[in-house]
Amino acid sequence: MREQLPFGLDDVKRWNGTYPTPFYVYDAEGIRNCVRELYDAFSWNEGFKEYFAVKATPTPGVLRLLASLGCGADCASIPELLLAECSGISGSSIILSSNETLPEEYRAAAKLGAIINLDDITQIEHMEAACGIPETVCCRYNPGQFSNTNGIMGHQYDSKFGMKPDQLLEAYAELRNKGVKHFGLHAMLSSCSLDENYYPNLARELFTLVLRIHKVLGIDIEFVDFSGGIGIPYRPEEKAIDMMKIGAAVHIVYDELLTANGLSVRIYTEMGRYITGPYGYLVTRVVGKKHIYKEYVGVDATACNLMRPAMYEAYHHIRVLGKETEPAEITVDVVGSLCENNDKFAVNRGLPLTDIGDYLVIEDAGAHGHSMGYNYNGKLRSAELLMETDGSVSCIRRAQTPEDYFSTLDVDTAFTAAKAESII
Numbered sequence: 001m002r003e004q005l006p007f008g009l010d011d012v013k014r015w016n017g018t019y020p021t022p023f024y025v026y027d028a029e030g031i032r033n034c035v036r037e038l039y040d041a042f043s044w045n046e047g048f049k050e051y052f053a054v055k056a057t058p059t060p061g062v063l064r065l066l067a068s069l070g071c072g073a074d075c076a077s078i079p080e081l082l083l084a085e086c087s088g089i090s091g092s093s094i095i096l097s098s099n100e101t102l103p104e105e106y107r108a109a110a111k112l113g114a115i116i117n118l119d120d121i122t123q124i125e126h127m128e129a130a131c132g133i134p135e136t137v138c139c140r141y142n143p144g145q146f147s148n149t150n151g152i153m154g155h156q157y158d159s160k161f162g163m164k165p166d167q168l169l170e171a172y173a174e175l176r177n178k179g180v181k182h183f184g185l186h187a188m189l190s191s192c193s194l195d196e197n198y199y200p201n202l203a204r205e206l207f208t209l210v211l212r213i214h215k216v217l218g219i220d221i222e223f224v225d226f227s228g229g230i231g232i233p234y235r236p237e238e239k240a241i242d243m244m245k246i247g248a249a250v251h252i253v254y255d256e257l258l259t260a261n262g263l264s265v266r267i268y269t270e271m272g273r274y275i276t277g278p279y280g281y282l283v284t285r286v287v288g289k290k291h292i293y294k295e296y297v298g299v300d301a302t303a304c305n306l307m308r309p310a311m312y313e314a315y316h317h318i319r320v321l322g323k324e325t326e327p328a329e330i331t332v333d334v335v336g337s338l339c340e341n342n343d344k345f346a347v348n349r350g351l352p353l354t355d356i357g358d359y360l361v362i363e364d365a366g367a368h369g370h371s372m373g374y375n376y377n378g379k380l381r382s383a384e385l386l387m388e389t390d391g392s393v394s395c396i397r398r399a400q401t402p403e404d405y406f407s408t409l410d411v412d413t414a415f416t417a418a419k420a421e422s423i424i
């Protein structure tokens with residue numbers, strides 16, 4: 001959660017005049033500042049680039065903003081590649097980081113001139129059959145055991161991603177023999193990490209490997225992709241990481257392992273959560289209050305709008321707009337209307353006394369929020385708004401309509417449209 005919301009009750013009331021709740025709103029300035037700081041933190045590294053993980057917030061209104069700040073896109077499907085393209089991100093500013101990649105996905109990436117990140121050594125022949133051998137190829141690494149200077153930090157034995165060290169070396173040798181000219185190295189060994197040592201430790205692991213690849217194969221890796229995995233403080237007691245500190249710590253490892261050995265690489269990241277997570281909010285209204293064995297506050301959003309609490313029991317801070325200074329003295333479950341008992345945005349949460357009609361703001365929903373949405377129970381997906389510093393919003397995704405819902409079904413859409421019209 002952020003210390004302060006960038007908007008207030010009056011703003012939300014105004015927006016709600018045009019856009020029904022629930023809706024998402026993203027703080028453009030928050031995202032801008034975050035990206036600028038990231039680039040600052042790695043300004044010592046020539047060619048540093050953030051390839052935003054499109055799956056986090058696959059909305060062109062946000063992707064265009066990121067493109068204007070110099071970001072590329074990390075994609076894992078053809079629609080995500082198209083989202084990047086239509087947001088002004090093209091060529092080597094796109095990386096296809098997928099696994100079990102299909103021939104048509106390789107072909108699409110190659111046609112766009114995107115960087116292909118291979119998840120497995122067996123994918124070399126799949127890629128070659130689909131689109132030939134590109135000049136630039138990246139390989140994804142799985143160290144099995146992720147160790148650092150303080151000992152073992154975690155293991156990756158049950159992770160489906162990446163290649164074992166020996167396979168990775170074999171893959172680079174094979175790719176070179178097939179004519180690849182430029183090489184990258186990629187690894188994602190954590191998720192939602194608030195440990196400021198994660199990137200420096202990852203850097204040590206990967207730069208050591210760069211050195212080994214140089215010594216054993218005579219191949220110079222040109223870019224190292226740290227991927228995503230940096231967390232955000234969802235809970236009030238958690239502390240945001242200091243990106244400047246992380247950049248400086250990675251710099252030290254870089255100089256020690258690479259510069260000292262006459263090597264250099266461009267550092268890439270593929271962060272999603274860190275870039276947009278704290279700057280997106282789900283705004284919903286209280287529609288019911290229920291007192292049975294527990295106290296329930298019912299809202300017009302459901303897990304279809306934000307799945308993380310239902311899926312991961314994830315904590316999202318909730319504020320009652322206009323009641324920020326009132327004591328959080330009532331313990332409630334904040335629930336949606338799905339016919340599923342896990343459709344709860346909060347369980348046993350202290351909130352100020354709410355009334356029907358109150359606006360609740362569910363925080364830190366800017367990444368893996370709307371994008372994980374679904375249509376269970378025939379619930380429609382909400383609009384997404386982008387807020388500028390003057391408090392104005394633009395609609396970057398309209399809300400789904402019943403017509404959208406029926407558009408892929410084998411029904412008479414004219415009939416359903418007329419019916420919808422007559423009953424809504």
Ligand SMILES: *Cc1c(COP(=O)(O)O)cnc(C)c1O
Nearest residue numbers: 053097227228229270271272273
């Ligand atoms: C999901 C994902 C990311 C982004 O992860 P965050 O936790 O949102 O930073 C980056 N790269 C790859 C390959 C991913 O699968």
